[in-house]
Amino acid sequence: MRTILKNLWAHRKQNGWIFVEIIIITALSWFMVDYVVVSAYGTYFCVPEGDFEKDHLCVGKFGILRGASESEGKVITQEEREGLYVVKNKLENLPEVQSVSLVRDYIGKDFRTYLWETMAPADDTLKTIGVANMEYYQNEKFFETHGLKTVEGSPSAEELSREIPQDGLVITRSIAKMLFGTDQAVGKRVARVRPTWTGDGILVSGYNTIAGVVEDVEENPHERYPYVAFYPCLYSVPSYNCNLILRLKPSVDAEEFVKKTLPTLTDEFRAGIFVLNTLETYWQHYDQQMKKDNSTMTNQLASIPLVLFCINVMLGTLGTFWLQLRKRREDIGIMRAFGASRRRIFAMLLAEGTVLTALATFVGCFIWFQFVASGISLSDGNIYGSSGRESDWITQFWPHFLIVSSIVYLLILIVVGIAIALPAWGICRKKVVDVLREN
């Protein structure tokens, strides 16, 4: 350690520039790494345990066929609406299909425009939780086609799909636990609440009774907590804005099915004014949504400067160490002549980089800590659904700060390590005689 510090001090003029650069880059990149880490954790590591099976799920959307002079601009009639059910029945009769459901929305339909509201137990309206809302048409096999499983003590998915009381709603297991401390919440009452305009109170906009509890699912993969509430759609029926979900039999390949069915959509799956004009696998739809989702884009946007910073650190370290090692050839040659192994010299050079990075990152993180202490909050990954009572590492300051700081350190260490390894390996490979002679 002493030798390492001595070497760093001996070349302080050159190392000083790298040191300053790593400090600035640590301080600048901290909040970007924070956002990327927290949101990646929410997206890829917080997958609900009871999530529904998506490999055999397809989704589609209806379009409307109209002649120029027909019912353009008029309300769709009950008779015209029958077309939807004709198409649905055709799909259901296909040998590959297990069940079909006409839906207003399906889980993960649009990552950008899902709806949120705040909920609380009816007898404790201050114990709030932000949940994603979803409306579904009754008697449309909504829950079983999605593949949503109910928890023990709750009515089955088939029963929930058929009909529930007008004020009923279905929630996920995590909401039940956060509100009532147990997943046995059927029959309990919840209030839909919102803060008053002045912000000093709570207004109740309605009450609902829990009709069922399903296993955890996420409305949006970027959400960390699986808080989703399903409401029966009471005031509208499937019509022009209708979507469908389709569950295939377990032996059927969804991509193959879509490939085979797609060319026949406008000819085969058309009835009256309705035509099924898109059909894709759930994963195809999911990938497209992910690409254009705001969280994904913010992640990409935050990653670009990060990549640039890394390239800068790499080029800076590479240049400095390469030039530095040219001057240190004599030292290295003599060390080798006195028996130091290549590995030892290589390790020594890497250790110099590690210590330099550690010191600079520490100072950089400390600078960022000053910002945090003065009021800048740590990232929550831009989530909507939370109660403020969760207790994972993201919600606690010190674990959050230390984990992200460690990741920043590791990231810079890897970059510096690669940049040092290249010239170090070059000089270690040479024969002792050559090194001394070149000098």
Added chain:
Amino acid sequence: MMSRFLIYIRQAMALMKEDKLFSCIYVAGTAVAIASAMVVAIILNIQLADIYPETNRERILHMKSSFYKEDGNVGRWYGMSPKGVEELFGNLECAEAVSASKDDNLIYDIKACAELGKQEVTIFPKFTDDAFFRIYSFEFVEGKPFSKENMEHDDYCIVITDALAKKMWGDEGEAVGRSLLLNYLPYRVVGVVKEASPLMRASSADVYLPYTVKDSNAQYNNPDNPYSGAMEVRVLLKRGCTRQMLVDELEPHRNRILSELKSTTGIEFRWDIVAKPYWADSIIPFFPTNDYSTGSLLLNLLLPALSMLLFLLLPAINLSGMVSNRMESRVAEMGIRKAFGAKKRVLLNQVIQENLVLTLVGGIVGYALSFAVVKAISNTPMFLTFFQRDNDPVDNVSMQFGMFFTPTMFLIAFVCCAVLNLMAALIPAWTSLKRPIVESLNQKK
């Protein structure tokens, strides 16, 4: 002076050859810095410069209308009805053309196909009027724009882009006169324009339809107020007219309409009309304001400018480290020159100019790299967000020469190089030249 500069260039070339490794790393570092800064500059250039078909951006104003009742009700109605557009903008002295289009945010999914059962493509439509083609300088490959008469007769006629025509019919001859199904309704193609890049948010679309077609919902009127609706208005000012002149000219019309509204409906409305210059809708407003002066534009450009400076500063620290390293090995040379009477200023000048040669080489590489980077990311939703677009469903995002290479862009690239060079070389060279001659010569041992 010039001959001295040539000597410096020759010396710089000799140094580059002598120390290839240093030169390569230096050029790479500079290239990354210039590329990062130039990507920001290119995005701003696309948002602000005159690019096809938005070649009159300086004279185009985006008119924003919002009605609200004076009774304290918080509800607002954005946009105008065709009647409102006609009455307010009908006869203006300082307007060369006035065009109304349906608010892009109200447009829903539209699918296009040549025939039922053939390939369907999701398209981006623009419901607009005949004046639209006078405000934006579209190049017609075939046919012509739809006319005022087409609009008056509610004709189902459209202008499409050459890219969409190719996608629909390939090379099967002219598209004009053919029928295209939009959401399964037949429309007659009357014109084909050269595609505008989707990055030109105000003017680009795959299909231009008259807003009078029933499908457009553009006829939406507020039952309380026949002047509010779903239309947005663009005005092309006559040469020599200013934004303020237009605002002043609109004022009496606005007051007349408001008093008419009060007398017919009995409701007291407030009506805000804001004339925004094109840039207010193009760039991301870091400091949102209702002041649309040049000062406000510069204020909003401050953050991108700072990010460009940051992208230059960080690599400059790297390069400073490397220059410092090299100066160490040239201390003796500098000592000898100082001993023979060379002034510090001359030596400093020499180091900076030698360095400038390397920086310029890196700058050229960086400029080319920025072009490649923008091309590579141009189809990503993240990049399109800067231009308030989601995607280009018909084709890849098309880019034009004028988006990357203009005299202004070259000047910006050169200034970036000069700033980077100064930041990288000044401090290490100055520190090195400060040493006493004896100490410098001592290095020669």
